[in-house]
Amino acid sequence: AATRQCPLLIVDASALAPDIFYEDHVQASVPLIVRDVQLLRLKPKWSDAFLEARAALHVHDEVRLSSGVSDTSFPLTKVAGERSASLTVRDFLGSYRRPNRTANYYATNLILPHLADDYPKPFFTELLDHGCASGWCGGLWLGAGTQRSSLHRDFSENVHGVIEGTKTFTLFPPNETAALYPRPETANRLGHTTRMPSGARTCGGLQRRQPHACGSDENASAGHSGDAVECPRDFDRFGGALERAFACSVHEGEMLFLPSGWWHEVDTEGGATSSAGRGNGDDALGRSLSINFWFRAEWPRETLRLAEREVEDLERPLRAPALRQLGLDLAQRGRAADASALLQRSLELEPDQEVAAVLQTLRARFGGLL
Numbered sequence: 001a002a003t004r005q006c007p008l009l010i011v012d013a014s015a016l017a018p019d020i021f022y023e024d025h026v027q028a029s030v031p032l033i034v035r036d037v038q039l040l041r042l043k044p045k046w047s048d049a050f051l052e053a054r055a056a057l058h059v060h061d062e063v064r065l066s067s068g069v070s071d072t073s074f075p076l077t078k079v080a081g082e083r084s085a086s087l088t089v090r091d092f093l094g095s096y097r098r099p100n101r102t103a104n105y106y107a108t109n110l111i112l113p114h115l116a117d118d119y120p121k122p123f124f125t126e127l128l129d130h131g132c133a134s135g136w137c138g139g140l141w142l143g144a145g146t147q148r149s150s151l152h153r154d155f156s157e158n159v160h161g162v163i164e165g166t167k168t169f170t171l172f173p174p175n176e177t178a179a180l181y182p183r184p185e186t187a188n189r190l191g192h193t194t195r196m197p198s199g200a201r202t203c204g205g206l207q208r209r210q211p212h213a214c215g216s217d218e219n220a221s222a223g224h225s226g227d228a229v230e231c232p233r234d235f236d237r238f239g240g241a242l243e244r245a246f247a248c249s250v251h252e253g254e255m256l257f258l259p260s261g262w263w264h265e266v267d268t269e270g271g272a273t274s275s276a277g278r279g280n281g282d283d284a285l286g287r288s289l290s291i292n293f294w295f296r297a298e299w300p301r302e303t304l305r306l307a308e309r310e311v312e313d314l315e316r317p318l319r320a321p322a323l324r325q326l327g328l329d330l331a332q333r334g335r336a337a338d339a340s341a342l343l344q345r346s347l348e349l350e351p352d353q354e355v356a357a358v359l360q361t362l363r364a365r366f367g368g369l370l
Contacts, residue, residue, distance in 0.1 A: 006248035008033050013255075018126040021257075026128065026157060027300045029259040031171065033250060034124070034159075039291075040253040042119060042163045046289065048093045055112050056090040063087045066104035066147075097144040097284040106147045109139035109292065121293050122255070128157055128295035129333075139292045144270050144285035151180065151199035151265040152192055154258075155329075157295040161255035165271040165288030168249045170200045172241055174261035174306045178313070179241035189322035190310050196235050200265040203231045203239050260297035261306070299330060304338065320350035331358060336366045 013036040025032045063085045089110075096105040116136040130137060141160075153174075160167070172180060182191025196202040231239040250256045252271070258264060270286025299307075304326075311322045327342035343359045346352065 004246040016124040018124050021124040022127045026298050029300050029303050032257040034255045039161050039163050052093050058089045060110050061086045062108045064106045106143040111139050131296045141290045143288045147268040149266040151194045153263045155260050155297050157260050158258040159293045161291045162250050163289040166251055166269045168267045170247045170265045172245050172263035176241040179237040180263055189318050202235050261303045320346045336362050
């Protein structure tokens with residue numbers, strides 16, 4: 001069975017008030033597609049030549065590399081030397097679109113603060129906390145041809161705007177987490193990524209069943225679109241989640257609001273090859289450019305409840321660290337009562353002087369309110 005067609009509401013940015021956005025989408029954990037004409041105006045302006053003129057010698061540490069020129073999959077986390085590289089903006093722009101490139105390059109979260117003058121953070125996000133000292137941390141995602149970011153989730157509120165090309169998001173809500181087999185990590189005990197090696201294509205045939213999704217025929221023939229529809233025994237719960245998933249294509253001039261905790265796999269397709277490059281020739285690969293704004297997670301009640309349930313399903317040694325991470329994050333967000341309850345539970349499982357000190361501070365400051 002195919003993933004469902006996109007059910008998301010589409011609204012114009014000029015008609016979206018910050019309080020309505022916060023109540024109906026952030027607190028309710030409901031994704032949304034927003035049209036913004038300002039994004040369309042950036043396409044001709046933010047050409048490769050413009051970016052080079054503004055930031056040629058800027059060194060970017062998050063250039064992701066595929067395993068080969070025909071591979072579209074990229075690592076999600078930066079590990080030095082592991083399919084990642086540090087390049088100047090000039091060097092990246094000089095090679096990423098070349099037809100004879102030896103690897104598929106993808107610049108992720110490239111932050112150039114002076115671009116804030118061209119595109120401030122969206123007005124409707126006014127009630128969200130950017131967590132950025134400068135007040136603007138719009139990260140560029142720049143590539144050519146086709147890219148895929150494997151199935152993962154972010155514990156942040158995420159607004160992703162497409163300037164050039166198309167992005168197709170395969171989406172799973174937070175209540176599907178158990179069927180997506182999260183991989184606990186030191187930096188995120190609940191898991192940012194999945195243990196399934198093929199991500200949203202674990203059961204095979206996702207591209208075959210969802211013909212509008214981005215992705216090359218070469219990837220399909222390489223096993224991403226296999227004929228089998230049954231899930232491997234190790235991941236047999238995933239089949240039901242895939243039935244309930246849906247795919248949304250976000251086009252030029254549109255942005256997707258993705259609430260914290262939503263799982264997503266992203267296929268990116270470059271735009272027309274006639275878009276302005278930097279001397280890469282008439283046969284240069286189509287360019288994709290988008291801008292992403294992350295905001296600190298608001299932890300609406302239902303999302304937090306699901307996270308607490310996940311903690312209970314972890315192996316016992318992982319529960320206290322996971323509760324600590326959740327509790328400390330909520331303390332930073334000013335959620336004293338929720339933070340105190342989680343930190344107390346973590347101390348009951350595993351003593352920790354730092355956590356005890358934070359809990360004591362919360363109790364001294366808020367007293368009977370906890």
